[in-house]
Amino acid sequence: MYRTMLLALALPLMLVACAYQVIDLGIHPGFDSSEPTGINSFGQVSGFSSKNNGTFRRAFFYDTPGCTRIDVGAAVPEEASSEAAAINDHAMVVGTFKRTDGRLRAFSFHQGVFRDLGVDDRLDQHALAVNKGGTIVGFQSVPGLSTEEAVAYSNGEAVTFPTFVVVPPSGTAPVNRAVGIGEFGEVTGPLRVSGGSVLGMKFFPNLNRWFKIRAASPHPVLPDFDRVMQPQAINAKGNVTGAIGSAVPHAFLSRNHFEPTQDLGTLDPAHPEWFSVANGLNGSARVVGVAQSATDITAFLYNGTTMIDLNTRLEGTSWRLIGAVAINDKGQIAAQGSFNNGPRRAVLLVPVGLFGSIGQVCPPVLR
Template sequence: MHPYRFSVRVSRTFILLILGIAGASGQRSAQAQTYHVTDLGTINTNTGVISSHPTGINNAGQVSGYSYSGTSNHAARFTNGLVEDLGVIPGGEISTGWGINGLGDVVGDSQYSVNGGSIRHAALFRNGTVTDLGFLPGWGNYARANGINNLGEVVGHSGTSLDTNVTHAFIWDEMNGMRDLGTLGGAYAKAFSINNSSKVTGRADTGGGFGSNFHAFIWDAAGGMRDLGVIAGSSSSGNFINANGHVVGWSSIAVDNRRHAFLHDGTTMHDLGAIGDNDFFTDRSEAYGVNIHDVVVGTTYRPYQGGAAYAIAFVYRNGEMLDLETLVDASGADYRLYTATGINDAGQIAVDAIKISTNQSRAVLLTPTGTATPAPTPVPTPTPVPTPTPNITPSPTATPMATPTPSITPALTPTVTPAPSATPGSTPTPIATVTPEVTPTPIATATPSAAPSATPALPPAQPLNISTRARVQGGESALIGGFILTGPNPKQVIIRALGPSLGANGMIGALADTTLDVYDASGQLLISNDNWEDSQRAQIEETGVAPSHVLESAIVVTLSGNSAYTAVVRGKNGEPGIGLVEVYDLGLAANSKLGNISTRGLIEQGDNVMIGGFIVGGNAAERTRIVVRAIGPSLSGLGLSNALLDPTLTLHDSNGSVIGTNDNWRDANQPEIAAAGLAPADDREAALFASLAPGAYTAIVAGKANSTGVGLVEAYHVQ
């Protein structure tokens, strides 16, 4: 949640009127990441007000925010080109979304009144339902939810109005309801963000006089509320907390109320500076998001040149604050980027923008296209401020809670992973944009039916081969496999599309001729192949895993690390049949790994079920914790037709013995799956948790009672 969003928007129109559309300034850093800009769309696409605004982003690339519905603003979730109107509390007309968790749940506020009116209550938008979270007793009848974690814990503020400081911070969960988090000794507080370890940040009154001494805080159930201090001056605000417990926000830097973005690393508050040099008008910045690599985003200003100040979105990494407008490719030419509202662990950034050609407000997503290394960001040395002695003064109304088991943000969520319809000649959206080097990481897969002629040697605990077999048809029923390379270095891989060799091994109905297309995270086609011998024959043969049939497809390619990719397998000329998509790691020495597999395809009966394989590496005495999921019903929520309505899941070892079966995920291993942040969105979907020894395993996804449809199989390594 971003507490000063409205102040930025109020000034936006004035800036455009005075300056027009200013050109980008500043030099692009030689080490800077570059980005592709995607317009996330709007709810209303007809006439009148057409606008959207982002407020947060999760690791699957889903963005929370709000958009004009045609009559008023509604909370919205933006997912792979789909804009979802999340609705309102019954009886209301207006809602906003302010935060999102790894499961795609959005929180915000909604107008509440059976007779209309302006009263707002905190709201939870989940699975098509709007839940009224009410307000904090004794603190007015207005409330706003600003953040939510994967455990379903919600934080926000409640008071007699939402946009003043006369509020108290709250935490809410289904079991305990809404409780007061207290203050830092004064009268008021707001909570803006909560991580999966149930640590909260926001700002609270220290008791030094109304409105003049609000400090950023961190709160947990064990220690209560602790003051994070200031850079200088008298005020600060904690706007977001990452998985490491590091907080970003703003702090005063002098008595004249100028603010700078800060990063608090758990010990020290570091001043991140501002792009606008040292003049009074533009020496200002505020941070709204930080990922696990301590890459920070927010808003600042270009150096003052007269007229109105020019607000810009920034990214801060490797000790440098950069103007995001100078880092985008040609896709960003029609957009003015003024506030970055969040960043996920894969480096995707949600940005509030102006579409220049129409002068409309737009939520946009920036996806990395360069090769920057997401190492932890070194923070600058100036103005270190030691953390003050904790001032633990929880409100008498706050109920201490046991700290929940830390949850792990999933790299993929069931509402995001499927790609849109993939038709011959079209460019499909990648299955997901996933998180490098953050657990749980989907692990690699092995071929479940036709074994390759050779397999590279297995290093300890490193994925080598991912594969999934399913029936291939046209449109939505193409076989679509998504994977990422985690780690900073480029890696050489071979990607194969098999069909005819499956038939040679006795598979009835195998594809007679395959084609293979590989796309990057932006949907850009990188390389294609029909018959593997037509190009790269010598290079493919050197790998030892050349396909055994000339009509099968294969590609050897070196791909950038910390990036997502999609491999699409089709039958040539649209012919249907059973096919196999595989990816092998050929660069074992590189500082990056193959991982994060999620494959979508058509699930039928008999040999036409979906079969996903994976290999667990490591020493014989080691055990690896795995969550395997079978997703179907939740795909319908993204407009996918013919989704599998009730999947079943069976996990086998390399001898064919059954390790576990599941129909509905809540029936088995529910605590482990939920604690890992991997609970499916629909109770009919299947999931298994297992602690596995090194070896090869096979996951089979079928439709209950022989039902058919498009489904998704996923494997996660939970550390």
């Protein structure tokens, strides 16, 4: 009883980790590197392995509780090139595969069943995100053209969203991509407009309407902070993160689309000319991504007040983190790293907390 009470009291502090253990998620045999793309509440990670020539990829998800990498690519028709983009709490994986005729197709993979989500063979279609309820979003495009349109996949169809009034009263345009979806159906994505501007957008399903995320204040040194916003992810509270600016982007956090977007800055406030890009956030608005340091690029965590170089929080290892893509409410982070300057590999960072190392979570799979 006493031990249970201590653990309950310590749990919130454990999640404010002073260090992380690294779980190597491996690389498919015959491939050269691996990259994570998403994480769910149980620490299961979606991703893909790739070859150095960049021509072929193979989707997977890592079942962390079972310490097993599930070969999603084996279920793809003719084992064509495939890329997992996200995973939800039911271990549903979504992504894109390339058919032998060159068409790009959105897919889902759940409990061993693979599904092509689209029906229009004239279009390239991509799945980018999925929420706990299984709602899948992404975008579609006409091959050979640069135009893209955000869609939701439902009952074998790609359903488009309402357009947004860019130039009142009748100048409308579609949001280009649905890059993230929250648990209550709120969606975020970018909208490219004339003049090179990119608007950050947020969709409210109860209103069936897109709203513009308010821009950040102009930066005193860097251009385009108030003209270019690229959302990357949205959480259950509707908070949105991504990057603002173009020449030198900075990570941003929007807690309310009516309020000015927050510039999360860089790893060193004395160097605003360094870049940072946010890729994911959890329910507490802890943000992860990739950022420039004095010597290299690195994975970062924004803990609510400060941007932290995650390489400074690893537990005495030979790993070097390159970037982070997603974080769950337990503080587990999907990232990419290199071991002893070897190939880039998908990894899972597990918070250590107050009680020190949690031991070997999964056996190493380095080859």
